[in-house]
Amino acid sequence: MQYEPVMTRAELIDFALNKYFARVDAKDMEGALSCFHDTALFCVQTAFTRHSGKAEIRRMFEDFFGAYETIIHRDFTCTVDEANGRITASFVAELHDAAGQVTLLTNTNFWRLRPGPDGAKFQEVYVYMSGANVLV
Amino acid sequence: MQTWTEGGAGQAPLPYPVYIDIVTKRYFDGVDNKHMDQVLDCFTPDAVLTEVTSNTVHHGREAIRAMFVRLFTDFENIWHGNFVHTADPESNAICSQFTVLITPNGGDELRYENCNRFYLKDRLFHRVYVYMSGDNLLKEGDA
Numbered sequence: 001m002q003y004e005p006v007m008t009r010a011e012l013i014d015f016a017l018n019k020y021f022a023r024v025d026a027k028d029m030e031g032a033l034s035c036f037h038d039t040a041l042f043c044v045q046t047a048f049t050r051h052s053g054k055a056e057i058r059r060m061f062e063d064f065f066g067a068y069e070t071i072i073h074r075d076f077t078c079t080v081d082e083a084n085g086r087i088t089a090s091f092v093a094e095l096h097d098a099a100g101q102v103t104l105l106t107n108t109n110f111w112r113l114r115p116g117p118d119g120a121k122f123q124e125v126y127v128y129m130s131g132a133n134v135l136v
Numbered sequence: 137m138q139t140w141t142e143g144g145a146g147q148a149p150l151p152y153p154v155y156i157d158i159v160t161k162r163y164f165d166g167v168d169n170k171h172m173d174q175v176l177d178c179f180t181p182d183a184v185l186t187e188v189t190s191n192t193v194h195h196g197r198e199a200i201r202a203m204f205v206r207l208f209t210d211f212e213n214i215w216h217g218n219f220v221h222t223a224d225p226e227s228n229a230i231c232s233q234f235t236v237l238i239t240p241n242g243g244d245e246l247r248y249e250n251c252n253r254f255y256l257k258d259r260l261f262h263r264v265y266v267y268m269s270g271d272n273l274l275k276e277g278d279a
Binding site for chain 2: 002009045046047048077078079080081083084086087088090106108110112126128129130131
């Protein structure tokens with residue numbers, strides 16, 4: 001195992017979809033960031049981009065939230081490795097900008113959760129995008 | 137009988153190691169050593185392999201064979217490693233992250249950081265999705 005697994009299958013899915021993506025879609029910065037350890041890595045593998053630590057992840061979300069008026073993540077298919085504290089999801093990211101342009105991406109995220117004093121959180125996040133990187 | 141869906145309900149879970157082994161010891165071992173039959177034996181006859189980043193879709197085992205004929209011909213060395221898996225017996229699926237080192241004939245080695253999502257039907261790959269960190273290497277072959 002990479003990190004000691006502490007969450008059940010249902011808890012991993014709830015964390016990824018309801019605690020994380022629902023807060024991203026609501027542009028709830030503090031709520032979204034609370035899902036990450038301070039030392040978390042956020043990597044967009046299809047663009048060789050890495051955001052290291054919560055400050056860099058915050059800056060990434062500030063730009064992302066500013067670039068799109070409406071952010072929707074939907075149509076999830078989750079794959080859960082409960083024994084190893086890992087979850088993967090494929091989903092559609094639907095992004096509406098101020099000019100009315102809609103960007104649709106079919107992405108896959110891999111999350112690795114590490115236990116900590118405040119509970120298990122994301123230590124590593126890997127994003128694979130079907131198009132241009134929107135998490136710069 | 138339930139209709140099969142990717143990671144959907146009603147599937148019979150296999151032991152955890154089966155998922156790791158079909159991806160590493162059977163499928164990618166076959167790809168890296170250019171053993172076509174070993175590779176194709178991992179797929180159902182009507183499997184679909186999609187390269188998501190270029191939206192290239194290969195329908196059926198024969199189209200997948202043609203794709204691999206081209207890959208094996210165009211590249212002199214292929215290696216997949218550094219795997220991290222999300223294996224899920226309950227949904228009969230496995231998602232894998234890995235590094236690819238691949239050398240075109242007479243060219244320089246390329247490094248990719250890719251992922252695959254494999255959805256099984258019974259014991260074989262039925263739907264496979266590939267994300268690549270560079271140009272698509274899984275192009276259509278001459279069927």
